[in-house]
Amino acid sequence: MELALCLGDNTNKLSFLERPSKNNNNNPSASSTSTSDKDLGFNMGLDVLGFGGQRLLSSSSSPSLDDDKKNKRKLDDSDGFRVSSSVDPSLQLQLHFPWLPENSRQGGRMLSGAATVPEEEEEAGLSMSVSPPDSVTSSFRLDFGIKSYGYERRNNKRDIENDEVERSTSRASNEDNDDDNGATRKKLRLSKDQSAFLEDSFKEHSTLNPKQKIALAKQLNLRPRQVEVWFQNRRARTKLKQTEVDCEYLKRCCESLTEENRRLQKEVKELRALKTSSPFCMQLPATTLTMCPSCERVATSVSQPSTSAAHNIELSKSSFHSPLIPVKPGPGKQVS
DNA sequence: ATCGACTTTCACCTTACATCA
DNA sequence: CATGATGTAAGGTGAAAGTCG
Known part of the structure; x- marks a missing residue:
């Protein structure tokens, strides 16, 4: 990703x-x-x-x-x-x-x-x-x-x-x-x-x-x-x-997007950590993105029924509802 | 129909001045 | 009272569009 x-x-x-x-x-x-x-x-x-x-x-x-x-x-x-x-x-x-x-x-x-x-x-x-x-x-x-x-x-x-x-x-x-x-x-x-x-x-x-x-x-x-x-x-x-x-409106939009950017970057970091810690999970096919309805955070889920439950549990630990770090406006960072 | 000169009005930038804290 | 900030009336300029010969 x-x-x-x-x-x-x-x-x-x-x-x-x-x-x-x-x-x-x-x-x-x-x-x-x-x-x-x-x-x-x-x-x-x-x-x-x-x-x-x-x-x-x-x-x-x-x-x-x-x-x-x-x-x-x-x-x-x-x-x-x-x-x-x-x-x-x-x-x-x-x-x-x-x-x-x-x-x-x-x-x-x-x-x-x-x-x-x-x-x-x-x-x-x-x-x-x-x-x-x-x-x-x-x-x-x-x-x-x-x-x-x-x-x-x-x-x-x-x-x-x-x-x-x-x-x-x-x-x-x-x-x-x-x-x-x-x-x-x-x-x-x-x-x-x-x-x-x-x-x-x-x-x-x-x-x-x-x-x-x-x-x-x-x-x-x-x-x-x-x-x-x-x-x-x-x-x-x-x-x-x-x-x-x-300008005020655009400023608020920018702040919102900045916040979103930080959140997504954090998720990327978490997913990378997950990938390195349990590489077998990443070998599973047909990974799809799902969004938590309550916090609107994105996590991956696997379409294969045999492994999706355990995987989602793992994901929910790592991604959903993880404590968010308070974010203050600051320079954005590019993730590659 | 086309063209050029001219006019009008506009946005934009700037200046000058009045007012106020 | 002096001063800086602010608001605003007005000047200047260039562009766009219209009119007219």
Whole structure:
């Protein structure tokens, strides 16, 4: 019998699994992402958003982020929302705006997405100028050098989007711009309400299409770029957490296999000892493996009825239920 | 139909900054 | 108060996919 299980020292060899480094270039994205969405149950909208369901069902059932990305791209396509309804389903987020007084909701219209906001108003960049009551350090006050960073490409959609919201948010942020012309990058902190709001949206769908992004940005009085970045970072955090979960699982698997390896090596040793001590036993034909149902240890038994009883008794002495040596994790050894 | 330029969005990595112990 | 750790918003980059002429 030859055993070549060599799992090695899991504590050493899997040290990279302990915690994914922030700068880990060897990101196990393929495996981790394949389970992330699925395991975390990100049902991408489904009918909650009023989508047809089937399209998103296929999207949400896609296990990997890459696939999800591809599906999302399809979803973002021009036909991505080819819904006959007059209300764009992509904007049917049932979002509430906790800090908004009822009478400020644009004349009593729902702010649950720009679905009720006329397109021309959306493109005109009209938005709320209501600040959340607790947005002490939010972007409402920290509109840091928007002109100075980022986008060299002008006249593209992103610039237009940002310009729209920038106009609407500049009123609230001007107060802090006097001493900051963009030379330094100030740290923006979203308010709790904004974060919670984005979190709720993320639970419904981990990616945004442009319309949803604009709608969210308007509702939160942020730039679409900020919403986009928040979702990107949120996906990264989700993936990181899922990677950690996966690593823990793999670690436990490795420990279990290491334990199994040790046990099998011990049995090999016992069988070798048995072979040398009573060589006549090993000359018996048709040896089969049987497993003890209680301890799941493997022992050999011989098919010949004349000798099997005595042999099994011998085996039970040597193999079954022998006291196990407590095993601590350590380097595995190769048995040949 | 094909091609190339351009745009958009994403993941990933990194940086800068705020916050907290 | 200083400091290091941590969390996170945002910048940079390259890839992928789409659009358009």
